[in-house]
Each structure stands twice: as structure tokens, then as C-alpha cells.
Amino acid sequence: MRFASLGSGSKGNATLIEAGDVRVLVDCGFAAKELEKRLAELAVDPATLTAILVTHEHGDHIRGVGPVARRYQVPVWMTAGTLKTDRCGQLSELNLINCHAGNFTIGGLEVTPFPVPHDAREPCQFSFVHGGRCFTLLTDLGQVTPHIMQEVARCDVLLLECNHDLDMLANGPYPPRLQARVSGTFGHLSNCQATELLLQIESSKLSHLVVAHLSQQNNSPERVRETILKSLPELGDRLTVAQQNGVSEWFEC
Ligand SMILES: [Zn+2]
Numbered sequence: 001m002r003f004a005s006l007g008s009g010s011k012g013n014a015t016l017i018e019a020g021d022v023r024v025l026v027d028c029g030f031a032a033k034e035l036e037k038r039l040a041e042l043a044v045d046p047a048t049l050t051a052i053l054v055t056h057e058h059g060d061h062i063r064g065v066g067p068v069a070r071r072y073q074v075p076v077w078m079t080a081g082t083l084k085t086d087r088c089g090q091l092s093e094l095n096l097i098n099c100h101a102g103n104f105t106i107g108g109l110e111v112t113p114f115p116v117p118h119d120a121r122e123p124c125q126f127s128f129v130h131g132g133r134c135f136t137l138l139t140d141l142g143q144v145t146p147h148i149m150q151e152v153a154r155c156d157v158l159l160l161e162c163n164h165d166l167d168m169l170a171n172g173p174y175p176p177r178l179q180a181r182v183s184g185t186f187g188h189l190s191n192c193q194a195t196e197l198l199l200q201i202e203s204s205k206l207s208h209l210v211v212a213h214l215s216q217q218n219n220s221p222e223r224v225r226e227t228i229l230k231s232l233p234e235l236g237d238r239l240t241v242a243q244q245n246g247v248s249e250w251f252e253c
């Protein structure tokens with residue numbers, strides 16, 4: 001199994017996971033044309049996508065889902081709550097995700113959806129298991145729950161939100177109401193919250209950590225690295241910051 005970030009941040013998110021002959025796209029916050037361009041950088045033909053999984057209905061995750069699914073006849077998976085917000089238009093194949101029913105498989109890829117606290121109708125995130133390895137994707141959450149800790153504790157590779165630095169948010173351009181939303185329990189994870197999560201798991205087991213969904217106003221890659229590595233210096237050579245404007249390399253799980 002391997003994965004790549006096609007871009008991450010408040011202007012658009014998409015992650016590609018490949019396992020055997022299965023290719024799953026998680027979220028498509030980019031317009032169809034932009035997604036095609038980014039997939040081309042990895043030499044991936046969008047017509048070969050097996051499925052699109054949607055975490056929630058915010059535009060930075062769902063913008064291109066309908067257009068890409070229609071253009072390439074890709075089945076889409078989402079929760080009933082996300083579907084209810086009706087952001088994708090007509091879909092030729094739709095599968096509902098039940099976060100409380102355990103895992104399901106797409107081809108040979110095992111997918112475990114789990115609920116997260118975020119200000120959307122029924123947001124979820126995912127773990128993927130293939131060949132005995134587990135990759136967990138965790139962005140867009142305001143706080144870490146015991147259930148999330150259970151899920152993260154088993155992963156070998158983690159893509160983790162580091163949305164904002166608390167000082168930069170407090171002294172930045174956002175009005176107080178937006179600051180409260182971002183740092184609230186249904187908002188986004190701060191660098192400190194992400195570091196606390198990492199301190200609670202056996203992070204020495206992580207073969208790679210990709211940090212994602214950085215705010216362009218209230219965070220910086222340097223600040224993220226500094227915060228995490230102050231507590232966990234051993235992660236230094238296994239830490240990558242996902243970019244908003246660029247496609248990452250492939251990360252082997
Ligand atoms: Zn988001």
C-alpha cells in the first residue's frame with residue numbers, strides 16, 4: 001500500500017491511496033481539471049480510480065467530487081449526513097458509509113470509517129489496512145476523542161492535521177468569532193493538540209508521519225516542525241509537511 005497527498009489546506013484536499021489494483025481517492029476539494037493535473041504529476045489516469053471516499057461536505061473536501069465521479073464513472077462513498085447536504089449532484093453509483101458498522105472492503109483494501117468532532121453534518125475519517133499495514137487519515141477535527149485514540153493507536157503510517165498555531169491564530173487576521181470556530185471542539189486540530197496525540201501513541205512505531213491541512217494565515221511548516229520535534233525529536237527524519245499547492249511524493253506504507 002502507498003499513498004500521496006494531492007494537496008492539503010483550506011483551499012482543497014485530496015489524498016490518493018493505492019493497494020494492489022485498487023486506487024481510492026479520499027476527498028476532492030479541487031475542480032476536476034485541477035485534480036486531473038495533479039493526478040498527472042503522479043502518472044495516474046483518473047479513469048483508473050476505483051472509488052472516491054468523502055469525509056464531509058466542506059468545499060475544501062467535496063468541491064470536485066460530483067464532476068470527477070460523473071466524468072470518469074467513479075463510485076462514491078459517503079455518510080448519510082454528508083449526502084443529505086446535497087453537494088455532489090446526481091451520482092451514478094453511491095454507497096452509504098455507516099461509521100458504526102465497522103469496516104468494509106473495496107477490492108482488497110480494508111476501510112474503517114470513524115466519526116470525528118467537526119462542524120459538518122456527519123464527518124468521518126478513515127483507516128486503511130492492506131498487507132498487514134495500517135494507514136490512518138485524520139484531519140478536520142476539533143478534539144481527539146478516546147475512540148479516535150483507539151483508531152490511531154493501531155496505525156503504522158499517519159496523515160495528521162496540524163491546522164494552526166495557537167499564538168499565530170490569536171494574533172492573526174481572523175475575527176474573534178472565526179478564531180473561536182477554528183480552535184473550538186468542532187473546529188480544527190492545533191499543532192499542540194496534534195503533538196499531544198503523538199505523545200499518547202507509540203510514535204516510534206510510525207514509519208512515516210505526514211502533517212496536513214495547515215492554515216496559510218495561522219501556521220507555517222517551520223512552526224509545525226518546531227512544535228512536534230521539540231517533544232518528539234526522533235520523528236525528524238520521518239516527518240513531511242503536505243503542501244497546498246503541490247503534490248507529494250508517494251509514501252510507502
Ligand atoms: Zn478541511
Ligand SMILES: [Zn+2]
Nearest residue numbers: 056058118140
Ligand atoms: Zn472541514
